[in-house]
Amino acid sequence: MAEIVCKLLIIGGGPGGYVTAIRAAQLGIDTLIVDEGPLGGTCLNIGCIPSKALIHAGEEFHKLTEAATGGSPFGLSAAPPAINLGKTMAWKDGIVTRLTGGVAGLLKKAGAKSLRGRASIRDGKTVTVDTDLGPQTVHAEIIVIATGSEPVELPSLPFGGKVISSTGALALTQLPESLVVVGGGYIGLEIGTAYAKLGVKVTVVEAAPRILPVWDAELTGPVAKRLAALGVEVMTGAKVTGLADDGETLQVATADGSDITLAADKILVAVGRRPRSQGFGLEQLALPMDGPFIRIDNQCRTAMRGVYAIGDVTGEPMLAHRAMAQGEMVADLIAGQPRVWDKRAIPAVCFTDPEIVSVGLGPDAARRDGQTVLVGTFPFRANGRAMSLAREDGFVRVIAREDNHVVLGIEAVGAGVAEFASAFSLAIEMGARLEDIADTIHAHPTMGEAIQESALAALGRGLHL
Amino acid sequence: MGNSDNEIFVIRMPDVGEGIAEAELVEWHAQPGDMVREDDVIAAVMTDKATVEIPSSITGKVIWLGGKVGDMISVGSDLVRISPNANAQIEAAAPEPAQAPPATPDADPSDAPEPAPEQKNAAPAKPATDAETHSAKPAAPASGAPARHVQPPRRAAGEKPLASPAIRRRALEAGVDLRRVSGSGPAGRLTHADLDAWLDAPEPAPVTGGRVRRTEVTEIPIIGLRRAISRKLGQTWSKVPHITIVEEIDVTALEELRAGLNVERKEGKPRLTILPFLVQALVRAVADQPDMNAHHDDEAGQLRQFAGVHVGIATQTPQGLKVPVVRHAESRSLDDTAIEIARVAEAARDNTALRDELSGSTITITSLGALGAIATTPLINAPETAIVGVNKMAMRPVWDGAQFVPRKIMNLSSSFDHRVIDGWDAAIFVKRLKTLLETPALIFVEG
Numbered sequence: 039m040a041e042i043v044c045k046l047l048i049i050g051g052g053p054g055g056y057v058t059a060i061r062a063a064q065l066g067i068d069t070l071i072v073d074e075g076p077l078g079g080t081c082l083n084i085g086c087i088p089s090k091a092l093i094h095a096g097e098e099f100h101k102l103t104e105a106a107t108g109g110s111p112f113g114l115s116a117a118p119p120a121i122n123l124g125k126t127m128a129w130k131d132g133i134v135t136r137l138t139g140g141v142a143g144l145l146k147k148a149g150a151k152s153l154r155g156r157a158s159i160r161d162g163k164t165v166t167v168d169t170d171l172g173p174q175t176v177h178a179e180i181i182v183i184a185t186g187s188e189p190v191e192l193p194s195l196p197f198g199g200k201v202i203s204s205t206g207a208l209a210l211t212q213l214p215e216s217l218v219v220v221g222g223g224y225i226g227l228e229i230g231t232a233y234a235k236l237g238v239k240v241t242v243v244e245a246a247p248r249i250l251p252v253w254d255a256e257l258t259g260p261v262a263k264r265l266a267a268l269g270v271e272v273m274t275g276a277k278v279t280g281l282a283d284d285g286e287t288l289q290v291a292t293a294d295g296s297d298i299t300l301a302a303d304k305i306l307v308a309v310g311r312r313p314r315s316q317g318f319g320l321e322q323l324a325l326p327m328d329g330p331f332i333r334i335d336n337q338c339r340t341a342m343r344g345v346y347a348i349g350d351v352t353g354e355p356m357l358a359h360r361a362m363a364q365g366e367m368v369a370d371l372i373a374g375q376p377r378v379w380d381k382r383a384i385p386a387v388c389f390t391d392p393e394i395v396s397v398g399l400g401p402d403a404a405r406r407d408g409q410t411v412l413v414g415t416f417p418f419r420a421n422g423r424a425m426s427l428a429r430e431d432g433f434v435r436v437i438a439r440e441d442n443h444v445v446l447g448i449e450a451v452g453a454g455v456a457e458f459a460s461a462f463s464l465a466i467e468m469g470a471r472l473e474d475i476a477d478t479i480h481a482h483p484t485m486g487e488a489i490q491e492s493a494l495a496a497l498g499r500g501l502h503l
Numbered sequence: 504m505g506n507s508d509n510e511i512f513v514i515r516m517p518d519v520g521e522g523i524a525e526a527e528l529v530e531w532h533a534q535p536g537d538m539v540r541e542d543d544v545i546a547a548v549m550t551d552k553a554t555v556e557i558p559s560s561i562t563g564k565v566i567w568l569g570g571k572v573g574d575m576i577s578v579g580s581d582l583v584r585i586s587p588n589a590n591a592q593i594e595a596a597a598p599e600p601a602q603a604p605p606a607t608p609d610a611d612p613s614d615a616p617e618p619a620p621e622q623k624n625a626a627p628a629k630p631a632t633d634a635e636t637h638s639a640k641p642a643a644p645a646s647g648a649p650a651r652h653v654q655p656p657r658r659a660a661g662e663k664p665l666a667s668p669a670i671r672r673r674a675l676e677a678g679v680d681l682r683r684v685s686g687s688g689p690a691g692r693l694t695h696a697d698l699d700a701w702l703d704a705p706e707p708a709p710v711t712g713g714r715v716r717r718t719e720v721t722e723i724p725i726i727g728l729r730r731a732i733s734r735k736l737g738q739t740w741s742k743v744p745h746i747t748i749v750e751e752i753d754v755t756a757l758e759e760l761r762a763g764l765n766v767e768r769k770e771g772k773p774r775l776t777i778l779p780f781l782v783q784a785l786v787r788a789v790a791d792q793p794d795m796n797a798h799h800d801d802e803a804g805q806l807r808q809f810a811g812v813h814v815g816i817a818t819q820t821p822q823g824l825k826v827p828v829v830r831h832a833e834s835r836s837l838d839d840t841a842i843e844i845a846r847v848a849e850a851a852r853d854n855t856a857l858r859d860e861l862s863g864s865t866i867t868i869t870s871l872g873a874l875g876a877i878a879t880t881p882l883i884n885a886p887e888t889a890i891v892g893v894n895k896m897a898m899r900p901v902w903d904g905a906q907f908v909p910r911k912i913m914n915l916s917s918s919f920d921h922r923v924i925d926g927w928d929a930a931i932f933v934k935r936l937k938t939l940l941e942t943p944a945l946i947f948v949e950g
Contacts, residue, residue: 376675382663442690444665469665469692 039174042153044070046372047165047178049157049318052079054349054361055184056141061369063150070176071145072167074156078138079186081358084205087137089228091130092208093389095121096235100268103237111428121236124211159319162342180344180372183332184361185318187311187350194280195220195288201281201305204229214238214303218288220278222249224388226308227261231391234268241271241300243290248274250388253449254400260431260451261390268391313351328353336379338368346371360384383447383466385459392432393455397462398447401437410440412472414496416488418452420503423483429453434488436472436496443471443497452485461489472496511591512561514583516569516576519548519555525575526550529727533565533583535593545583548576549727553858563587567594573726666693674698679705728823739885742801746921749878750933754896755911757943772838777913778816779840781868781893783946784939786812786833789866792932796865798886799923806888806923815864815884816844820852826884827851828864837947868893879916888924891936892916 046062048055051073059071076083102119104110145152153176155169165181167174189203197203202210207229215238219230222244234240242249242265249265249272250258265272275293282289287299313331325340326333332340332347340347346368349361363381370377388394404411417433418424424432432452438445448462465475475493480486487502494500519526526548533545539559546557567584570576584594664681666674670693674681677698684701686693704718725733754777761775768774789796793808800807812833815826827847832840850856867884868891875895883890894914900907915936919929939945 376678378675380663380671380675444690468667469688469690471690471692473689 039172041175041177042070043177044068044151045178046070046180046182047072047176048182048184049073049159049165050079050184050186050349050351051075051077051141051152052184052186052349052361053081053358054186054365055079055182056145056365057362058182058184058348058365058369059150059152060144060148061366062372063145063148065369065373067369067372069150070178071150071152072155072157072165072176073152074154076138077141077145077152078134080188082137082141083134084208086358088130088134088208089204089225089232090389091133092126093228093232095126095130096232097391099237100235103235121213123213123236127209127211130208157318159322162323162345165319180346182365182368183320183340183345183347183351184349184365185314185320185351186361187313187356189308190310190312192220192278192307192309195278195305195307197307199285200303201307204306204308207233207304207306207308210304216241216302216304218243218300218302218305220288220305220307221309222246222272222274223252223308223310224250224390225311226306227265227390228388229306229308230270231265231268234265234270235391239269241302242273243276243278243288243300244272244274245277246274250390250394252386253388253394253396254402257394257396257400257435257449257451260392261388261394264391264431311350311356313353313356315351337371337377338364338379355384355386357384357386381467382469383463385463387456387459389456392429392452394449394451395455395459395462396447396449397459398445398466399437400447400449401435404437404446409446411446412438412440412443412496414438414472414492414494414500416491416495416500416503418485418488420491421483421485421488423485423487424452426483427453427485434458434492436475436489436492438472438493438496443473445470445472445475445493448489448492450488452488454485458486458489461486510587511566512563512585512587513581514545514557514560514585516548516578516580516582517555517557518578519550519553523550523578525577526555527727527730528570528572528574528576529554530572531568533559533568535565535568537565538589539563539565539585549731553856553861554728554854555858557582559583559585561585561587564589564591566591573724573730664693665691670695670698677702728825732823735885736882739882743883743885744921745880745883745918746924746926746929747880747916747918748926748929748933749894749914749916750937752913752915752937752940753901753910754913754940757940758896758911760943773841773845775837775841776844777893777896778844778868778870779837780940780943780946781891782814782829782832782840782844783837784936785814785866785868785891787939787946788932788935791935792928794924794928795889795919795932797888797923798865799888799920800886801922809865811865813863813865815867815887816848817867817869817884818848818851820854822854825851825856825861826864826867827856827860828862830863866890871895878914881916881918883918883920885920888920889929889932890918892918 045068048059048071051071055071056077059069062069081087099119099121102116105114105116106118153167153169155167155174158166160166162181163177165176167176191197195201204225213236217230217233217238217240219226219240219242222242226242227249230240230242248255248258249262262272273292277291279289279291282299287301288305290298290300292298315330315332323342323345325342331353332351334340334347334352338346338348348364348368350356367377367379383398385395385397399407401411401413413435415433415435419430424430429452432450432455434450436445437447445465448465450458472493475490476497476499478490480490491500491502516526528546529549530547533539539545540562541560542558544556545559548555548557563585565583566586569580569582576582665686666681671681679698679701681693684693684697687697688694757780761777765774789812794806796812797806797808811831814829814832816829818825818827827850829840829843829847835843847856847860850860864884864887866887866889869881870893873895875893877894879892879894881890881892892915894916896911896913898909899912901910915933917933
């Protein structure tokens, strides 16, 4: 096959890679993007998007269940609901197909070329792509590594059979009777909650003393409470030691030191993700690493001239929006524009029930940073809109410097608060002070009023509490 | 309150002569509320020619001033209002300087506005209403540079600058390190205006060596004599095409003569400088070339040659450059010339020179003495047609045809109004001066 020569080659078609490709092509750079799977990466195909679809289906089912069991606060009643999970998955897949097709369309519109196949780096300018038609050599002036991440396997619990990863959990066609989720992080809890709402008996096994350890206990409290209400059993401080000899039940060492076995139709292992930095010839470049991650500077440059890396393969937080922002920056840099990574905050959202959103520093992190802080909190139980949604659980919390009131962080837990991420991020990127938020009219009646009230509370000027 | 208590006397800007329509207020000797006696000087005003002191014609209390220093006051305008009543209230200061005389007929002083009670505190604590815009305040750079003067608390080391993403990107693209820019917003937030100000005039990076760039500007109003000098020299420069000739003069003989005369000086006789010799040389030279001792009235299209030689002596005074005049140099002896030069220069420096002593010159000498340099390009004292600049004297080796000999050499830099003086004539004039000064006996030989 004739060799392909291009200016820019992007390895990985996830959010980081495809955004790089779109922007680079828009800027007139001869761009080729390579991925062995469909465009969109983990996010679109087996991550963010399909999980959100499943979570929503679970919530809808749960509402019907509540109505059928007389638990509806609105006085609704319904027949016991049923679900055709195959149809649910088909609906979910339809969304995924539309989105991945959309990405392909955007790339085409921008003028970027794409190539399906597994890339293998030969040197800093040459990549071989194993396509359906055979190996294809690509020469590029610049390479962007955007290979992403993949679920971590437990050595004692390799994927296969009833042991599934998040990818498998999002592709079940039949509801299991019971599901054990190994790992109480956001992925395990999001999927576990969705299945719990679909009527599956869910048990969460978390090695740390509490779930969602990246957030503090105050923020995760409403989630733990809700899990209990949904009948999810959460075992913290518990370690999975492996499958029993029968290959059916799960052996767990609990917090109190006893060994128990858990029977489960499916075992979801969601103990984290690791960067995909092996298996595609990266070692040929002998790049300096940061642990398992490729080391980058504040322009996403690796140690090798002309080789950039973005997204999950470069470190935490492994989030799609970080990768996209990096990709946009890198495309601009390749086009010769001055850019540098100077983001003040990367929002983090957890689609548990209730949702958690955090931007910037929490109170503890701010204090660890040496700041003296003001913290203002406003609970949704004092918010009219939250009441009318029958979702009074959760709160908004704002953290600001005591000396000049510059907002360092905003966090919330509550139904639907993931949408607050935009407002929180904007405030922090713009360098808002408490007064800026407090003096901005927030529409009534919305749950967002709690944002303004939290700032007022931090200033000692709270109105509705 | 009796009627006489309400009587207010108005002192108007006098006609200071020579068809002058306005004069500049250069000094107040009294302030509102001050008691003044008859004949006390209350103000000084300046025309193009001279400073004139204005005395009070009455004893009383100053209740109103007609302007502030630097204002141009029309002849006939109210300058000061004085009440004989020591308890009279002070009026608000004049809102507009250089006003035409008020419409109020001056025959009836009681028509003058009666002080209103609310004006009681209006002055002197509060200056004229326009004072804020006119007074010398700290200079603000022209376009929106608020950050320059608002120094917010500096960010701690390592702290990120507080700025929106748009400003950060603009700064990056403009190559500005925002950590070095002061923010004028709340908590030191950087605004687009802060960035604009920085781009207009970047502040230096903090230097540990203790040397900082200073950005303050001091505005000094150009008033008084300086304004007169400024206007006059500006007009001369823009209107009169100059030709300047620099010639070397061997003053060895002149210096021997001068030294000899000074040694022989009797008590009470002035010590001679080179200037009286030069004045007398000019008298000789202009006799042959009367165009050089003339006024060029370009509006009338006339060259006015004078029989009398009135030599202006450019003099540095504490107030600035003045040109006192040695009148009728053609009628003076060398000693008399020396005495007169010393007297008028002293009067100019003391600020006691009369208007006549500061005007009416027909040709001017400018000398910087020991600072005289090698050559200068003097501006003529318009409407005169010539000025002679004296440069520094120095001992120099001169080839006399067989050897180098030490000679005292002094240059003359002379400028002429080229509209009426051709280069040829200017050269002849300079050559004549050279001859006279190099052979000083010629200065004193009649005919």
